[in-house]
Amino acid sequence: MPIDSRPPKEIRDDIRRGKFGGVTAGLAPGFVQANLAVLPKDHAYDFLLFCQRNPRPCPLIEVTDVGSPEPSGVAPGADLRTDLPKYRIYEDGQLADEVTDIVPYWREDLVAFLLGCSFTFEWALLDAGVPMRHIEQGRNVAMWRTSLACRPAGRFRGPMVVSMRPIPAAMVPKAVTVTARFPMAHGAPLHIGDPAAIGITDIARPEWGDAAQFLPGDVPVFWACGVTPQAVALASRPPFMISHSPGHMFITDLPNHALSVI
């Protein structure tokens, strides 16, 4: 994975000018990256309420003013219409286009939501010496829908999606305390151990991502996943919605440590 340690603003400028269009893993290490969801104002109240009621899968780090593409709290001067490498456009809940710039799609009634992501969380685990099997094995993290329901809000309802990481048994307590310090990056695990207890029937077959190989003594540990709000929003078939393309995140000016509560 190539590492680009320039400040976030310089990297965003390259993305804005079309000089970079790939996934953002490895860019501006140490800074918070975020998931993007853009919805019309008409849907924004329900989505904001859904995030308030489901903070583990939906850690909101920024909500723009109606019509404004500037995330002034986490990256003043940035433009969410141009500063992500790739976007997905959805109409009536169906993928309609994938683009590198959403200026032509922007409207005065749109609200952009930025949600904390697992990069912050995995950085904290690695920094604490907890191994990440999927990274060692060069795979995507494994994800499943669970039998745990989110608390509904208005038109939004659906199951919680989790990501799973095999953790050496002796490091499970450390994995819990380290991630608990970051409620804005999904926080502590939702579940440790038996996958069936949360409705996962086959740990070898994820619904998204790749199956990770367990090493002897590894225990499956499950965290709430940022795929949840996007899946829930699309399931309600909003007439219009924009998200980042998978892996093509927004890079904020916040150091990862800024999201730690203790």
Place this chain on the structure above:
Amino acid sequence: MPIDSRPPKEIRDDIRRGKFGGVTAGLAPGFVQANLAVLPKDHAYDFLLFCQRNPRPCPLIEVTDVGSPEPSGVAPGADLRTDLPKYRIYEDGQLADEVTDIVPYWREDLVAFLLGCSFTFEWALLDAGVPMRHIEQGRNVAMWRTSLACRPAGRFRGPMVVSMRPIPAAMVPKAVTVTARFPMAHGAPLHIGDPAAIGITDIARPEWGDAAQFLPGDVPVFWACGVTPQAVALASRPPFMISHSPGHMFITDLPNHALSVI
């Protein structure tokens, strides 16, 4: 202070039936009490966004569905129209009435917000052995408007209000770590030491509450205060708003420990 250790539901039932009408300090110790703000749907989006942007003064623990007085997340079956001992009714930002039951004022377009309160926070400090001077001295906590601005959201803007507690110098780090674990009850202090640095000119004259007496070696420690959202909401002169009367809080079914992130 009289202590009533019955479960929250029994105490709420007494309040609902008019058998109890006083302040809620000392009731259901160990359970989270909450500030109430009720606004029309038309103002609810801005208020929800204001809370998202200012989590330290505005820790949202519950938002009801539009028109519903049931806080189903924190006290299923409770009724926010009858289960607080006393309410204040505001019209155009002015106090219009103080009542013990808001059934006659309830409307289908109202949304109720419950915000975490300093009781949880002071319980955590006392439990960790940090003395609370204002409690020892039988006074209310001292509060001030500061020169720190909240992040505006729609029609809501204004200064941060803080509460101040004198803390023995040797216990300041403990006071920080203990409260940091409770972001849903205002979290870690905003400021430690020099009051002038946050625009407080006279530490002996609070704007609300009583001045606490400092013991030798005590340091002033400032936390974001739940008066902030109410002051900010009223300053925008909403046509209609309801709040709890000071000290007459809503008692939830959540144990204080449920708000701890670690």
